[in-house]
Amino acid sequence: MENKKVAFYTLGCKLNFSETSAIGRQFEEHGFEKVSFEDAADIYVINTCSVTDHADRKCRKVVKEALKHNPEAFVTVVGCYAQLKPQEIAEIPGVHAVLGAAEKFQLVETLAGFRKPDAGAPGHVHASPISAATEFHAAHSFGDRTRTFLKVQDGCDYSCSFCTIPLARGNSRSDSVQSVVERVQKLAETGVKEIVLTGVNLGDFGLQGPERERKENFYDLVQALDEVEGIGRFRISSCEPNLLSDEIIRFVARSKRFMPHFHIPLQSGSNKILGLMRRRYRRELYVERVQLIKELMPHACIGVDVIVGFPGETEGEFLETYQFLNELDVSYLHVFPYSERENTLAPTLPGRVQDRHRHERTTQLRTLSEKKKRHFYEQHVGAETAVLFEDDVTNGQMEGFTPNYIRVVAKYDPLLVGELKRLRLTAVNPQNLMEAEELGIEVFQH
Numbered sequence: 001m002e003n004k005k006v007a008f009y010t011l012g013c014k015l016n017f018s019e020t021s022a023i024g025r026q027f028e029e030h031g032f033e034k035v036s037f038e039d040a041a042d043i044y045v046i047n048t049c050s051v052t053d054h055a056d057r058k059c060r061k062v063v064k065e066a067l068k069h070n071p072e073a074f075v076t077v078v079g080c081y082a083q084l085k086p087q088e089i090a091e092i093p094g095v096h097a098v099l100g101a102a103e104k105f106q107l108v109e110t111l112a113g114f115r116k117p118d119a120g121a122p123g124h125v126h127a128s129p130i131s132a133a134t135e136f137h138a139a140h141s142f143g144d145r146t147r148t149f150l151k152v153q154d155g156c157d158y159s160c161s162f163c164t165i166p167l168a169r170g171n172s173r174s175d176s177v178q179s180v181v182e183r184v185q186k187l188a189e190t191g192v193k194e195i196v197l198t199g200v201n202l203g204d205f206g207l208q209g210p211e212r213e214r215k216e217n218f219y220d221l222v223q224a225l226d227e228v229e230g231i232g233r234f235r236i237s238s239c240e241p242n243l244l245s246d247e248i249i250r251f252v253a254r255s256k257r258f259m260p261h262f263h264i265p266l267q268s269g270s271n272k273i274l275g276l277m278r279r280r281y282r283r284e285l286y287v288e289r290v291q292l293i294k295e296l297m298p299h300a301c302i303g304v305d306v307i308v309g310f311p312g313e314t315e316g317e318f319l320e321t322y323q324f325l326n327e328l329d330v331s332y333l334h335v336f337p338y339s340e341r342e343n344t345l346a347p348t349l350p351g352r353v354q355d356r357h358r359h360e361r362t363t364q365l366r367t368l369s370e371k372k373k374r375h376f377y378e379q380h381v382g383a384e385t386a387v388l389f390e391d392d393v394t395n396g397q398m399e400g401f402t403p404n405y406i407r408v409v410a411k412y413d414p415l416l417v418g419e420l421k422r423l424r425l426t427a428v429n430p431q432n433l434m435e436a437e438e439l440g441i442e443v444f445q446h
């Protein structure tokens, strides 16, 4: 008998992508065949995001799309949005089941007990309150990239006033150092070249078990992974500035495996706004972090998340953020216009910023980001460096990354995929991508 087919669609962050992969592997272990979303599958799983704007509209669209490929398919929705609005999603025509954060990793077993609801009836909902999401489920993305995103932490105990993630993913919890090391060793055996450590609040790594005891911390993890043979490159996906300790920065500066690349959320350059956002640092601490990184690793790449148009952000405070970032030695910005989320504190604050201003401020900072990126890239023209090529092809071109996350373009060559090449960076093209020339020497890669 032919295997049943399952297809996935993922919205949102890398964590979601790694969890989709993990759920996909569970299906395969149960004898399912994983097919692409465009194929006719028996089951479609849509992994949603709560941070995406218009999550509802996007989810509807994907459900419709799935049923276009197979009108008889069983459609299931999981993920952050499914946890926040299970009933609403169950009402979307064509949705047969909705699973919450505590249930999504039991998807295969749970689905076995479900039949399609009667025509016109809402989908089954299987979502416990978020307080039930206490277990840690390991996950990693695999199969389509040289780089693998490895989830080592989930949930968040902070209460930033704009953020809905703690409501969608629950409290902070982690894998153990020992278990992450074993996973990394296994990944190394499969030929993975680069691992990006991923979590919701990664720097808070270490809370384990039902008691959520802290026996280990993120620094312990970084030190242990640096000893694992077989993986050439590690990156830290994102770390709150108050948790990115001096010892971690100093360690990365000494490490051969942890790349000189940091992503540190700032959100605002105004201390008043940081306070309203309930962030756990002031701008002065952020400056200290950047200065230490640049002092120890002048070539390091630093990415910054910023939110503009937060309630109460005046034109003056926005300019404070702009000025702050303009003067700071960082390499690129991820800019998000503030967007109201239900059940968070921020929408109740006075001083709503008009949408028009939110978008103008976003554009201004995105333009600044392009300038900063170009400046960072131009500083490296002429440098010889190792580039790890990935397998995405666009218009006959492929891309690879240097240790400090400079994106290098090259003509597509399947033999380059997954290869670490020593190249000379030659010029920054009009699309803000780096061009390079070959030196012909392949560098050693485990």
Ligand code: SF4
Pocket: 156, 157, 158, 159, 160, 163, 164, 165, 166, 200, 201, 240
């Ligand atoms: S640190 Fe703040 S922004 Fe990040 S997940 Fe936690 S609550 Fe959300």
